[in-house]
Amino acid sequence: MFFKPPLQTGTLLKRYKRFLADIEFDDGTQITAHCPNTGSMSCCSTPGSRAAVSLSDNPKRKYPHTLEMVKDNGTWVGVNTSRTNHLVAEAITEQQIEEFRDVTTLRQEVKVSKKSRLDILVEHDNTTTFIEVKNCSLAIDGCAMFPDAVTARGTKHLEELMSLVQEGSNACIFFLVQRMDADRFRPAIEIDHVYSTTLKRAVSRGVMAIASQAEVTPKGISIVRRLPIEL
Structure with a gap:
């Protein structure tokens, strides 16, 4: 499975309320992304970790970005x-x-x-x-x-x-x-x-x-x- 368009990467600021995550892109822009994961994400939700998000073209979405992966222990981890x-x-x-x-x-x-x-x-x-x-x-x-x-x-x-x-x-x-x-x-x-x-x-x-x-x-x-x- 390939991502089209490619994912945007940045820094995970925090995951909260279970289904939300704040991300800061490398240019300083901050966004709130939907986090489609009901687990604890105990090893892949540390603030400061690298994160990658996709962008939906659905105009009805409150949060158009989706958290797709977080880096832990030097490896990308799929969390969607x-x-x-x-x-x-x-x-x-x-x-x-x-x-x-x-x-x-x-x-x-x-x-x-x-x-x-x-x-x-x-x-x-x-x-x-x-x-x-x-x-x-x-x-x-x-x-x-x-x-x-x-x-x-x-x-x-x-x-x-x-x-x-x-x-x-x-x-x-x-x-x-x-x-x-x-x-x-x-x-x-x-x-x-x-x-x-x-x-x-x-x-x-x-x-x-x-x-x-x-x-x-x-x-x-x-x-x-x-x-x-x-x-």
């Missing part, structure tokens, strides 16, 4: 979670994900119950797989981790995936690690014990777990390799 599903869908369509080669159908935002949707459904090799995608921006000492905040919704998604497997479908939890300073992935049990233990249970019951790493730059984002998962 509204792009994550598209990145994974793009990689599947381009046959970059080994488990989902020869896909005949790909649908997004698939309803699986009265109150729940999952991110992607693919048909491949005469099988159907439901995929829930999670954006991973947290990494400590070379280990990418999810979640960065307690996520009851994420645990519910794992329960949905287990139910689908029990009913005879294939199911996958897909972690997209949007930073290049990690060489492995594990659930952040010290942040959300319930989610972490539920993930282990889901894998033991047949839910596929995939962690892929994306190279993130102000020019674009692309999935480049798989990461081993430590449960």
Whole structure:
């Protein structure tokens, strides 16, 4: 995925009210950007960090800029979670994900119950797989981790995936690690014990777990390799 037009870079002044971030461009101009990330962004919201924003041409938006990435530990980190599903869908369509080669159908935002949707459904090799995608921006000492905040919704998604497997479908939890300073992935049990233990249970019951790493730059984002998962 390439950014058109290219992202503007500057300095992150602060993230606040969860969905807002103040940025100062290199020419001294200051703007408030929308921050589409419900997590804590604990490692990528430090004031003074380099940041990159996109600019919407929608005249109805109150905040036309969107925070796309922040630099942490010398690497760009993708924090716009509204792009994550598209990145994974793009990689599947381009046959970059080994488990989902020869896909005949790909649908997004698939309803699986009265109150729940999952991110992607693919048909491949005469099988159907439901995929829930999670954006991973947290990494400590070379280990990418999810979640960065307690996520009851994420645990519910794992329960949905287990139910689908029990009913005879294939199911996958897909972690997209949007930073290049990690060489492995594990659930952040010290942040959300319930989610972490539920993930282990889901894998033991047949839910596929995939962690892929994306190279993130102000020019674009692309999935480049798989990461081993430590449960």
